Amino acid sequence: MLISYAIRDSEGNLIDGENYHMLLPPASNMKIPSTYYSYKVLGKDKILRTHFRIDGEVLQIYGDPLFIFSKSEFEKLLSRNIDKLKFVNYHNHMISDEKYHPDWMVGDMRYCYGAPIEPFTLDENCLGGSHKGEESMESLLENEFNLSRISSDSSENSSNNYNIITREIKLKDVISHILNISCNFSAELLMRYAAWHDNRQRDWIGAAGNVGNFLIKLGLDPLEFEVRDGSGLSRTNLFSTFELSNLMWKIYRGDLEFVSYFPEPGKGTLLNRLEEIVDYEVHAKTGTIRYISSLTGVSLRKGITFSMIAYGKETTEERQEVLDRLLKKILTRN
Numbered sequence: 001m002l003i004s005y006a007i008r009d010s011e012g013n014l015i016d017g018e019n020y021h022m023l024l025p026p027a028s029n030m031k032i033p034s035t036y037y038s039y040k041v042l043g044k045d046k047i048l049r050t051h052f053r054i055d056g057e058v059l060q061i062y063g064d065p066l067f068i069f070s071k072s073e074f075e076k077l078l079s080r081n082i083d084k085l086k087f088v089n090y091h092n093h094m095i096s097d098e099k100y101h102p103d104w105m106v107g108d109m110r111y112c113y114g115a116p117i118e119p120f121t122l123d124e125n126c127l128g129g130s131h132k133g134e135e136s137m138e139s140l141l142e143n144e145f146n147l148s149r150i151s152s153d154s155s156e157n158s159s160n161n162y163n164i165i166t167r168e169i170k171l172k173d174v175i176s177h178i179l180n181i182s183c184n185f186s187a188e189l190l191m192r193y194a195a196w197h198d199n200r201q202r203d204w205i206g207a208a209g210n211v212g213n214f215l216i217k218l219g220l221d222p223l224e225f226e227v228r229d230g231s232g233l234s235r236t237n238l239f240s241t242f243e244l245s246n247l248m249w250k251i252y253r254g255d256l257e258f259v260s261y262f263p264e265p266g267k268g269t270l271l272n273r274l275e276e277i278v279d280y281e282v283h284a285k286t287g288t289i290r291y292i293s294s295l296t297g298v299s300l301r302k303g304i305t306f307s308m309i310a311y312g313k314e315t316t317e318e319r320q321e322v323l324d325r326l327l328k329k330i331l332t333r334n
Contacts, residue, residue, distance in 0.1 A: 001312035001322060006245040007330055010303035012253070016330065020242040021224065024309045027287030028182045028269075029244060029294040030232030033225075035175045035187065036251060037214045038194035039258060046171035050120070054081045055162035059147065062091035065119035065193050066167070067174045067186050071144050074122065077165060088147040092119045094196040096203040101188070103234035117188050176261040179285055180268030184231040191230030204229060215243075218250055232287055244296050244307035252298045252305050259283050259298055274324055280331045286320075293319035299331055306330070 006020040014020075048064040059078075075082060099116030122140040142149055178187045188204075195207035208227045216222050226238040251258050262283035265274035269286040284297025284306075293316060296307040308326060310319040 001310055001314055001319065003308070003310055003322065003326070004241045005306065005308040005326065006241040008245050008249045008305045012246070012249045012305075014242070014245075015304070017241070017245075020245075021240050023224065023226070023238040023240055024311055025235050025237055025289065025292050026232055026239040026244060026296075026309065027289045027292045027294045028184075028232040029239065029285055029287040029296045029307070029309075030227070030230065030237050031178055031182065031187045031287075032244070032251075032285050032296060033215055033227065033247060034191040034211055034230035035178055035261075036247070036255075036258060037211045038190045039171070039175060039255070040214070041194040041198045042171055044172060044257065048169050048171060048174065050167045052078060052165045052167070053162055054078065054085070054165070057084060057086040058089060058150070059085045059087065060089045060091060061120045063166075065092075065094070065189050066121065067123065067169055067189065068177050068183075069121075069123055069167075071122055071140075074141070074145070077167060081163070082145070085145065085147060087150050088142060089150050090118075090120050094119060094202065095189075095192045098203055101204055101229050101234055103228055103236050117185070117192070119189070119193070123183070123185050172261065175258075179261050180263050182269050182286065184233060187231040188229060215247065218247065220246060233289070235289070239309075241296075241307040241309055245305050248296055248298060248305040248307060259300075262297055273320065274327070277328050277331055282327075282331075288316050288320075293323060295320075295323045295327065302331055304330075 002019065004019040004022045004024055005017055006014060007016040009015050048067060050061065050066050051063040053060040099118065116139065118139055120141065122144060141147065174186060174190060177183055178190065191211065192207045195201035195210045198210055201207050201210055208229060212222065212227045215225060220243045224240040224243040226236065228234040228236045262285055263270040265278045265282055270284065274282055280302060281300035282297060284295050287294035291313060292309065292311055294309045298305045306327065308323045310323055312319060
């Protein structure tokens with residue numbers, strides 16, 4: 001098993017590490033730069049508002065994308081009108097029609113989701129549902145409720161007797177969900193939505209380029225990372241733990257509130273992990289794809305930031321155990 005790690009003190013100085021300039025896939029640790037980019041572009045107090053206009057048999061959806069939106073919430077939100085609906089019309093041109101990232105591997109589909117990346121759909125990655133892998137190539141919203149998509153603006157034939165329902169969600173809640181549950185769908189949608197707001201980039205390449213430029217402006221070395229997507233599913237994402245720990249230190253020193261969105265021991269993706277060092281006030285993002293496990297975060301009590309990546313054919317549990325033991329050893333030493 002290959003271990004790469006970097007440890008920084010409260011001033012950002014490297015105090016320990018090994019193989020830290022090696023470029024490795026960071027897995028879901030890629031959600032740290034992509035969500036932080038979105039946080040800075042959109043603003044921490046951003047409220048995302050999605051509008052549902054019900055006009056007879058037609059449902060028109062517009063406004064901000066839908067995040068953390070399940071089938072049960074849709075049923076509750078539109079309960080009075082849902083039995084009448086037959087058609088759905090999406091008013092949105094914020095992202096391209098490329099619904100699946102070309103670099104995602106079939107072998108990693110169990111870490112993925114069935115829903116394509118569209119502004120308005122059900123998020124079944126973290127909220128449950130039967131659509132996994134490549135089983136569903138169309139919007140889950142349409143499939144689950146038997147709606148036919150129409151492209152024309154049906155408001156031209158409006159009866160002027162329509163009803164509009166608005167759904168709101170805080171950006172900070174979306175980011176907390178992404179980091180705590182490691183939601184791939186929301187991570188990809190958020191990165192592309194932020195890129196559109198930033199400079200009207202609409203596809204994965206443009207959005208990933210925005211994140212990379214953002215990191216360079218923060219002072220990270222462009223030779224030590226490669227951004228391909230927002231979730232970490234692509235194996236062509238690359239990062240050194242040297243620069244991941246550097247990014248974590250910059251977040252810790254500049255945006256401490258953002259650190260609070262990370263999982264803590266015993267919670268989120270750290271459930272049943274790191275509970276022996278809970279007193280060290282650890283906030284960390286996990287990551288897992290085949291042969292890769294990662295862990296990047298901060299100990300508020302010790303004032304250190306860290307990034308670790310384990311690469312090997314061992315089981316996920318074995319790789320995670322090695323990283324957890326290493327972090328415990330670092331935090332508990334004098």
